[in-house]
């Protein structure tokens with residue numbers, strides 16, 4: 001069996017002809033295997049969804065209990081058979097519940113890693129490299145300029161700024177699923193135990209993370225019913241990035257706008273968005289992690305999807321690894 | 337270098353003046369000598385470093401990384417220094433262990449002593465030892481590309497805040513100080529006396545006027561005040577002492593290098609206060625003596641903000657000083673003397689100077705305030721921007737005391753323009769569309785013509801008005817580009833803004849061909865239909 005016969009790109013998403021299922025389809029299909037709960041990977045309207053329990057829970061939180069006609073839980077590491085194709089889910093280290101999906105038939109094994117990051121993250125299970133013939137990798141930050149610094153240093157800069165500007169509030173833009181909880185957890189790990197204020201859009205997901213054993217410390221809604229404008233002086237407020245351009249942001253005194261994203265590595269990106277304090281923090285692998293992962297897994301072929309495919313393909317060529325871009329459409333850059 | 341890099345990163349992205357001050361004061365407080373002094377000099381661009389060429393750095397990086405991958409990255413990042421800083425390969429884990437991060441003083445001293453041939457190896461070694469932010473700071477410093485939006489005035493204010501002294505004390509000392517400002521910091525921290533200003537031709541902090549407000553004149557006796565024109569150039573201080581000649585702006589920036597023609601004419605001993613203006617060359621080259629023909633502010637701009645000035649530019653736009661005051665005459669400090677006496681000394685002083693480079697700002701004769709009101713309404717010369725009232729008995733004191741000197745600007749020009757684009761503000765205003773681009777009609781009629789942008793304004797309105805404009809912008813958005821919204825502006829629908837401004841220049845850089853000086857929003861004309869806003873011809877007429 002050739003790799004293309006086991007998995008191939010279609011407009012709906014990555015399709016497995018012998019198993020008759022899709023991985024992370026962007027349009028409703030009969031059977032979907034979903035790597036993780038981000039909106040561009042997990043969409044409502046499929047007939048049947050197979051995913052980790054946490055991903056299923058997250059989909060239910062985001063889309064309601066009826067996000068699919070039927071659902072099936074995939075336990076991490078368990079081997080399931082679908083129309084003669086063996087599939088298994090392995091931790092991707094991206095967000096809570098995220099998994100790589102391993103697809104196997106007739107001795108050929110392809111791993112669709114979805115979004116992943118190898119570095120430790122206190123809010124989700126650690127990435128596990130899975131030996132395979134074809135490794136499908138994301139390429140969100142696949143340029144050698146993207147090297148995410150140490151998380152602790154980035155959070156340290158935020159807390160330093162909070163001390164420097166006690167009369168202002170710090171608004172931290174962070175994607176609602178994963179990034180926000182990770183930022184909060186890292187702030188706690190740095191020893192900050194004041195109440196952190198959160199935008200309403202974060203509430204249910206923060207509650208869910210807590211129910212899964214990720215302690216986030218004292219949180220309160222960032223609403224003015226609780227008091228006057230001055231109450232947020234010196235406070236840290238976390239919300240989805242889109243909310244900061246919104247009227248919502250007006251309730252805070254002279255806010256320092258912060259944005260937690262891998263894109264913040266590039267000053268011009270920070271400047272364009274009017275970000276005053278960039279926090280370089282990403283849930284995706286950086287350049288070094290991408291090439292280290294490929295080197296460690298050492299597949300005979302690499303397929304590259306959403307992001308800067310050309311640079312990663314170039315690197316593979318230089319290092320004697322067969323590689324090609326997949327040209328899947330419908331997946332977005334991190335955190336917009 | 338680490339702390340300096342961190343400061344740069346923050347300053348680059350901090351829009352507000354207060355935010356910048358906090359960051360600078362923090363830096364001075366927590367970073368030891370000589371690093372903080374060198375950082376200060378780097379920020380005020382008083383640090384001259386033998387520079388490294390960007391092409392050399394690019395060659396260095398391409399020895400270490402595939403040029404195609406570098407090319408992809410450069411395309412994405414867009415700035416060469418930043419691309420090199422970000423892409424420079426280091427062992428991430430090794431970085432944590434490096435204790436040999438170069439200091440700013442190591443960088444400054446070594447670069448000065450390094451030959452061109454050795455520079456690549458020295459730079460590569462430093463780049464290996466720094467993190468991305470340190471590499472960026474190093475490259476910007478070494479290639480002379482450090483532009484971070486901190487004026488020397490702001491840096492001086494930060495020093496004043498740090499030491500809890502008046503900023504004029506810093507300005508006065510500034511030009512006598514030597515890198516890395518050890519005596520200055522020692523004084524500001526309170527463990528050494530104030531450094532004496534030893535430099536010849538130091539800057540003398542300038543006396544400023546407060547604005548006349550309604551009813552002020554009624555309380556004043558016309559006999560106590562002299563009146564003079566306020567000219568529309570830039571306020572300067574020309575000083576020449578013991579062979580040292582300097583030309584300063586009113587905030588103490590040394591602009592001598594930009595005006596060699598003025599400097600050459602400073603053949604006196606003393607310090608004068610005046611307005612820097614430019615003339616039209618035909619009148620001067622004709623050998624004409626006496627009153628100089630003044631150019632517009634637009635002409636003056638041909639001479640400002642230039643590091644090097646050509647002979648041709650100097651001939652086309654010869655600079656001269658219209659004198660207002662005399663602070664120092666030979667060895668005599670006149671600042672404590674009353675204005676009446678200083679004025680008499682000034683008149684005698686200017687008589688001895690080159691009349692093509694110096695004249696005196698004439699006093700305006702008046703006996704009652706109504707005459708002053710009339711003069712203000714119809715000044716006799718287009719380059720007059722208002723009147724100054726100075727108490728005859730006022731000494732020359734630094735700062736802006738209320739009472740001895742008043743300024744009374746002429747009424748601004750106004751036009752009605754239509755809001756075209758709105759951009760989100762910064763800091764407190766980051767959730768408001770608060771920066772506005774406005775235009776006027778061009779073409780035969782609004783229906784067949786189009787709006788051309790003629791300026792930008794981001795103040796002049798109240799907080800309540802801001803909310804209303806913000807709502808209008810959000811309700812009438814037709815397009816978005818990042819933080820900018822394009823707003824509906826047709827003859828039927830559009831928000832008319834009354835714009836006040838101080839003057840108008842021709843500008844090749846603007847599509848409309850005109851550029852406004854100091855535009856601000858003076859009124860919101862919700863009542864006025866967009867079709868009735870002003871036309872470009874109205875502005876063009878103002879140019880003549």
Ligand SMILES: [Zn+2]
Pocket residue numbers: 036038041094115
């Ligand atoms: Zn994702």
Ligand SMILES: [Zn+2]
Pocket residue numbers: 038040041114115138306331332
């Ligand atoms: Zn993705």
